[in-house]
């Protein structure tokens with residue numbers, strides 16, 4: 197095969213097969229094990245034409261490029277293969293932006309294949325062209341991509357697209373963009389297709405930790421009196437579940453999780469204190485706040501995880517930080533030991549280093565007791581709400597029913613806004629695994645429904661449940677038609693409070709602190725029957741207004757084998773546990 201280096205060019209080669217550039221795109225997808233290309237055609241119709249009659253790689257037509265990007269994102273998160281999305285030049289690329297932004301902020305490998313107009317039309321005011329810019333909308337995605345490249349000729353399509361796979365899946369995963377010039381799609385060339393299987397899944401490479409740093413970290417952990425591990429999304433992404441549990445159990449260390457770290461450890465584990473930070477189980481925040489040593493693993497120490505960088509308090513606690521991205525070490529916390537590593541290899545190496553110092557398991561009774569006491573108190577505190585028969589339904593009751601109903605390895609998507617808080621805090625993860633995720637990177641409304649479709653395509657044999665706000669659903673409701681067209685049997689639950697609940701709380705509180713009133717301008721929607729809307733799109737639609745209807749609705753939705761939407765009318769005045777509500781609203 198010719199040497200592939202986009203910066204030095206490809207030596208000419210007469211090997212390979214003659215084919216159109218657009219076909220080279222599809223063959224390169226296939227060579228990397230890609231099953232789906234999500235998107236909407238435009239000047240990429242040549243590319244879409246290549247899918248005719250194929251079943252090995254399928255084009256999934258969505259109602260909007262943003263929905264396509266969210267589907268590719270959801271697919272990538274659950275399949276652990278890169279997601280691939282396409283949009284045309286101009287408006288198609290601009291529409292991709294929010295979805296690609298979410299993948300960027302959540303470190304998910306999504307490959308965006310975009311197009312641009314012919315060089316012969318540039319600066320002549322063609323349609324879909326950004327007046328005054330030579331390179332069209334190529335720059336639009338740049339803030340959200342690890343790498344982007346323009347492909348001018350068909351001979352370089354396979355090589356540069358393969359490079360995109362390698363970059364998206366390596367190091368800290370993330371989105372990349374490949375923009376095709378018209379010739380690169382329409383013209384023929386001799387093309388050699390190759391797919392390196394190592395880049396068909398992510399993480400592609402396991403970065404190994406520095407042994408000396410592992411020794412230093414191990415020493416800190418065995419000597420600490422009140423250690424805690426804060427487990428982030430990197431632990432879930434890298435599949436470090438067994439390694440995390442092994443260290444925690446060997447030294448009796450409590451484990452808290454970030455939003456993206458939920459699923460690192462079962463929340464029924466005797467050392468699990470739940471989610472820490474802004475959206476929290478109080479048991480987790482107490483444990484992290486009182487620790488003398490905090491080990492962040494696979495966490496970017498963002499504002500959610502650390503309660504706006506106050507739990508733990510920077511400088512007041514010793515910190516070990518393991519992360520694949522060196523830029524994250526020391527960003528928010530003075531760090532005793534910073535280790536650049538994949539979470540799985542990092543924790544495996546750390547476990548070995550700990551066993552050199554402490555070959556036998558160290559059972560610290562009071563740490564187990566403290567976890568049991570704190571988690572027990574938190575559970576007792578929420579019990580009445582979990583069992584509440586109130587109408588309108590309390591979200592806590594809904595989450596309790598969902599936790600009881602779902603399989604332990606069900607895929608749960610928490611969207612953003614209040615739904616993400618209810619899922620993070622109140623959904624009980626009973627089995628460690630890469631099963632729970634959110635749009636809490638870039639926080640884009642309109643993510644949950646399309647992402648759930650991508651997730652279901654990635655895991656057709658698992659239950660896939662997405663919990664979305666009614667405001668969020670409004671951004672993407674057309675994707676119900678996509679779900680119906682391909683019969684993608686994800687179930688979406690709408691938390692229907694007829695309002696932008698999060699913003700309503702803030703606006704409301706700003707005007708009348710401590711009161712829930714009707715005075716929240718610019719937040720409320722009319723009462724809409726989303727179940728009827730779903731039925732009109734050809735999906736299963738079930739309206740739920742009373743608590744006793746929740747379980748039968750879940751049973752019906754999952755038994756149907758069809759895309760389903762459950763519209764749950766919830767009490768808009770019930771607010772989830774967000775630390776800065778209500779005291780600090782004015783200082784936001």
Ligand SMILES: Cc1ncc(C[n+]2csc(CCOP(=O)(O)OP(=O)(O)O)c2C)c(N)n1
Pocket residue numbers: 612613614615639640641664665666667668669691693695696697698699
């Ligand atoms: C595209 C976009 N616009 C605006 C926001 C700001 N925002 C965050 S949460 C929220 C309210 C969401 O309402 P809904 O989806 O109904 O969820 P609820 O808070 O009612 O549970 C808004 C407007 C955002 N995150 N993304």
Ligand SMILES: [Mg+2]
Pocket residue numbers: 665666667691692693694695696697
């Ligand atoms: Mg709402």
